[in-house]
Amino acid sequence: MTSGARATGASLRADAARNVAQIRAAAIAAFRGRGLNAPLDEIAAAAGVSKATIYNRFGGRQGLVEAVIEELVAREMYxxxxxxRRVEDPWDRIVTYVTDVRDLQYREPAAVDVLLKTYPDSERLVALFEAAKDMSASLVRQGHEAGVLRQDFTAADFYYAAVANGLALRDGPKPSREDYDRRARFFLDSLRPH
Amino acid sequence: MTSGARATGASLRADAARNVAQIRAAAIAAFRGRGLNAPLDEIAAAAGVSKATIYNRFGGRQGLVEAVIEELVAREMYxxxxxxRRVEDPWDRIVTYVTDVRDLQYREPAAVDVLLKTYPDSERLVALFEAAKDMSASLVRQGHEAGVLRQDFTAADFYYAAVANGLALRDGPKPSREDYDRRARFFLDSLRPH
DNA sequence: CATTAAGTTGACTCTATGGTTAAGTTGACC
DNA sequence: GGTCAACTTAACCATAGAGTCAACTTAATG
Incomplete structure (x- = not known):
């Protein structure tokens, strides 16, 4: 409704299609490096087009984010x-999920913007946010039922840990992979009962 | 050298002294609420003076920060x-320090700016940063020697945890005090050997 | 290869913020 | 109560970024 961008699937003129591809690629690179707040001017310049073209094609920052979030983080998150979910053991399931999400966060600083609901008007982003929330909730519930997760640990705690970690990666000094993975172990250890 | 502000101790005219006090108070309130990036215009307006007066009296944002950091966080940090340091038991010492620093972080979002060395040209800020770093290092060393801290936990891990927590408090949704304190327990539990 | 709808863009406006200075105001001291 | 250095400030300038649009350019089509 609010978007001025062309509906997906409509056929574009050859030059326009080329520009869309270049803008997407530039946006992914920029978002990867600097989070979803990367200046549109910069993305436009990297794509070899004017900033106005981004507005024509994607309707603004939110449209652009929606157009690349799939490739950037959503696919990996899902x-x-x-x-x-395919891991049988409840504890191993938690370890697997935490490990994979932390790995994604390390590679994509933009992931934290999803957790922070930076774009609350984007269906796509909110859907991903909700899916992650549900996942945490069920991991925590199953962990409690199986007695492998300390009882006082909540889904909100899970969320807070992910946000804190994401912000540290996006806005703080980047840790070495080795340090980062060791800290994952600390975190996981802190989840065990007593 | 770089500062245009008047040297400390020189006597000010009555109106100027009044303004300085009002600016300091406004800055503390603003920094408290929004971190050290609060707009100077806003602080000036709250103090009932023009923005230029802040520049006259404090030489800019950094000077203003230096003028209030003591009252804002440094005093409590020290x-x-x-x-x-006055706590005998090495583990209790860690618990005390972590608890107090986290409490400060909860009340003062600006504390994280010290950790991030947002003002690397400010002697005062850097001194505080270094003191905190040294403190972490000695806490960790003593904890290891006494065998109360897991051996693979480093001072850098300590720093990372503080940054992550500070950023989450400054830029993320504010947790309830109850949740926040529970998470402190998780963190402390994760520091114990094995 | 002429036509034209589709597409692009330079140049603009607007908002927010940091930072500066010429000109006016006022507290302090005689 | 007059003088003047101290002080304040309105009115600037500058930068960065979002967002818009009239005018120009070009791919597609008969």
């Missing part, structure tokens, strides 16, 4: 959820 | 260090 994959992590699916993978975890 | 107090937390002193208090912890």
């Amino acid at each position: 994959a992590a959820m699916d993978k975890a | 107090a937390a260090m002193d208090k912890a």
Whole structure:
């Protein structure tokens, strides 16, 4: 409704299609490096087009984010959820999910913007947010039922840990992979009963 | 050298002294609420002066930050260090320090700016940063020697945890005090050997 | 290869913020 | 109560970023 962008699927003129591809690629690179707040001017310049073209094609920052979030983080997030759900043991399931999500966060600082609901008007982003929330909730519930997760640990605690970690990665100094993975172990250890 | 502000101790005219006090108070309130990036216009308006007066009296944002950081966080940070050092038991010392610093972080979102060295040209801020770093290092060393802290936990891990927590408090949704304190327990539990 | 709808863009406006200065105001001291 | 250095400030300038649009360019089509 609010978007001025062309509906998906309509055929574009050849030059326009080329520009869309270049803008998407530039946006992914920029969002990857600097989070979803990367200046549109910069993305336009990297794509070799004017900023106005981004507005023509995507209707603004939110449209652009929606157009690339799939490739940027959503696909991997859903994959992590699916993978975890296929793990039988409740504790291993938690370990698998935490490990995969933290890995994604390390590679994509933009992931934290999903957790923070930076774009609350985007159906796509909110859907991903909700899916992640539900996943945490069921992991925590199953962990409690199986007695492998400390009883006083809540889904909100899970969320807070993910946000804190994401913000540290996006806005703080980047840790080495080794340090980062060790801290994942600390976190996981802190989830065990007593 | 770089500062255009008047040297401390020089006597000010009555109106100027009044303005300084009002600006300090406004800055503390603003920094408290929004971190050290609060707009100077806003602080000036709250103090009932023009923005230019802040520049006259404090030489800019950094000077203003230096003028209030003591009251805002430094005093409490140093107090937390002193208090912890007076605790005999190495584990209790860690618990005391972590608890007090986290409490400060909860009340003062600006504290994280010290950790992030947002003002690397400010002697005062850097000194506080270094003191906190040294404190972490000695807490960790003593904890290891006494065998109360897991051996693979480093001072850098300590720093990362503080940054992550500070950013979550400043930029994320504010947790209830109850939730926040429970998470402190999780963190402390994760520090124990094995 | 002429036509034209589709597409692009330079140049603009607007908002927010940091930072500066010429000109006016006022507290302090005689 | 007059003088003047101290002080304040309105009115600037500058930068960065979002967002818009009239005018120009070009791909597609007969």
